[in-house]
Amino acid sequence: MANPIQELIAKRAAQELREGEVINLGIGIPTLVSKYVEDKKVFFHTENGMLGVEDVLEEKMDPNLVNAGKQPVGEGVGSSFFNSADSFGMIRGGHIDVAILGVLQVDREAHIANWAVPGKNIIGVGGAMDLLEGAKKVIVTTTHTSKDGKSKIMKECTYPITSNRSVDMIITELAVFRYLDGNLHLTELMPGVRLEEVEKNTEAEFIKSLE
């Protein structure tokens, strides 16, 4: 069932991708991005060991051909398979152009937290830390607030951070932020969103740099 907020965010993220880029999509909203690349030729990499991931029709699903979210995927022409050490060599080695990731929190220095919640039984990190170290550009796609209405764009992450590296861009259903020169810049309001809404729902300070 398509969630219109998630689809909106994914569609906006897809606009950031450029012809020929190699993209790694995280679990959740990022996975939806591939639907919106249209006729741009980009290449999707998945950390379990494949380059050339495509969407797949249900009748063609193969249980042994999956992405990092363990969802069945398709195999584009010119795709290739490799082991997990080689796959993370590509990630850490700087060979992935863009990683699009979900987060639990992101702070004013664009550090993200997306792998652990203190006191909860979440014992998993997966490839998130590697992608943050290695991808040339990291885009965060997230709802602006959590279910209880609190801003996910916070002064400081209260959950454990995923990396020292700041992400490059944050896309929510309300706005687009870029992290430049040590500051979060609000560069875009999503269609129909007023500045006050963004201000009200964003805990971290940001600079207004609307284009």
Next chain:
Amino acid sequence: MANPIQELIAKRAAQELREGEVINLGIGIPTLVSKYVEDKKVFFHTENGMLGVEDVLEEKMDPNLVNAGKQPVGEGVGSSFFNSADSFGMIRGGHIDVAILGVLQVDREAHIANWAVPGKNIIGVGGAMDLLEGAKKVIVTTTHTSKDGKSKIMKECTYPITSNRSVDMIITELAVFRYLDGNLHLTELMPGVRLEEVEKNTEAEFIKSLE
């Protein structure tokens, strides 16, 4: 042109190999060993990136199919190719059963010197150090003395050593030595060789353990 001394040493070395073993052959006398394995099924590994090396007839030689000595070789049934990092992973990781190597010198602690001669323009080490660290068993094949008649089995190597690791066995045209419990043991005289000849031509102390 077959050199009978070299052939004799190679033939004796081949007797040490056991069915199913994976063997890496160095340059020089070791390369000759493959001729003498007869119907024992062993597998030759070469560090430039191949498992399943076989001898090749001249008319079938392929300039892009070579061993570590850059000599054309054949491709056995079930052979495989891999890159040099993976090949040395096999070596360092302990996946090679036996390495047979040539030496310039070997000392009473079975350390070998085979990669450098002080004052001479020899600037190469190749895979020798890796093989000494990684191979489960190392056999040295060498003429007993150098061209000027000096013993190659010395009290102490005067050339730079190749590894801290002691080799397991030394095979020359005069004798076979094994390194056990910190001592060189003379375990075998080559056919027609008298003990005195070995004593005269061996500078390092050894224990007589003839079987």
Next chain:
Amino acid sequence: MMTTMEIFKTEKEALATVQSNQTIMVGGFGLVGAPLTLIDALVELNVKDLTIISNNLGEQGKGLGKLLLQKKVKKAIGSYFTSNRDVGEAYQRGELEIELMPQGTLAESIRAGGAGIGGYYTKTSVGTDLAKGKEIKVIDGEEYVFEKALKADVAIIRAHKADTLGNLIYYKTARNFNPIMATAAQYVVAEVDEIVEVGQLKSDEIVTPHLFVDGVIVAKKVLTKEGVVDNG
């Protein structure tokens, strides 16, 4: 490996040497590329206090998840246990030790173990809780964290085809951790869809050369769209 590769008829024979307190690598990403037949055999063995190195501990009650429920796992080393909630519960009850690693670090440490590398430096996890207590080294002005190689007594892996020498090829994303685990254990058994004659696998397409493999067995449990089913 041993010098002669064995083709096993039963999974019990294939795992005859497994003992309590051993470290066992298990291939797969979730159930994809996991050696489901050998995992079931492991569950049946009368052993305990195993250390399991695997990306996940299967799913709830499936794959390695069964081994966990039998309390045969002392410690799990992997990157993502969230998908099996039994893991978190066993951990909270103090019945299970966990060593959580970034997925790339897990893969690299296994590769290092197989390739005779003692340890290495990665930027991954620097500045995070997972780097706490670990050595940091500055290389060319950047911080890296030291990670040690991982090795195991036994690796059970999943491949697509084996030849009778033990050469292996893999199927699509069922490759994942399997080829690297094949290099990093004393004793390696591969579960495959098919065993073919030597020469049937092309020398340029072999992913795991036979020198890494001690035994092979044909899979009796396979992953299908309908879940895990018995094979033939």
Next chain:
Amino acid sequence: MMTTMEIFKTEKEALATVQSNQTIMVGGFGLVGAPLTLIDALVELNVKDLTIISNNLGEQGKGLGKLLLQKKVKKAIGSYFTSNRDVGEAYQRGELEIELMPQGTLAESIRAGGAGIGGYYTKTSVGTDLAKGKEIKVIDGEEYVFEKALKADVAIIRAHKADTLGNLIYYKTARNFNPIMATAAQYVVAEVDEIVEVGQLKSDEIVTPHLFVDGVIVAKKVLTKEGVVDNG
């Protein structure tokens, strides 16, 4: 890599961005698997003070041996220079710096460079002259020597076939250092026997996925039984 792979008509275009003082990885084991066309183009370039990372510096007057004779090489990093006696002579005359590494360490350092590993510990060379001045670390009771990753500005490599995306496969032992060098440089050009349509190389047999490759060119110089000859 750049985001779009280029198919070059001339080797001069392929190397248009190469500059003096750069570090260049060159594939091959001797002349086997060496990018002979691109090496010849490198010889023609008006550049100097190059650092060359390659197992050998070709043979006397052949392959990289030509580049040496032109005095364009400031430093050579490799494992075996004995087979080209010009190397020793240039070194003795003080015209060439040499960094000699065990072959496995050379290969591993290149792989590390491509895989985002800052450095690693190997037992190889411990206790020898090649470990002098290097950090030693004891891991599980054994001594290891620290080795740093190697990276380059440019890699010129030799493959067998490329598809139009830049995926590569290799020919027999001409594979050697080529796939790892493809991962470890900012700019990677592959010289190949043939460029085929996308889809012609099977997804399971591709050795170098296209994300590593910036450009390809069809080989004009090839190694045959009769030596290096012009191709067609």
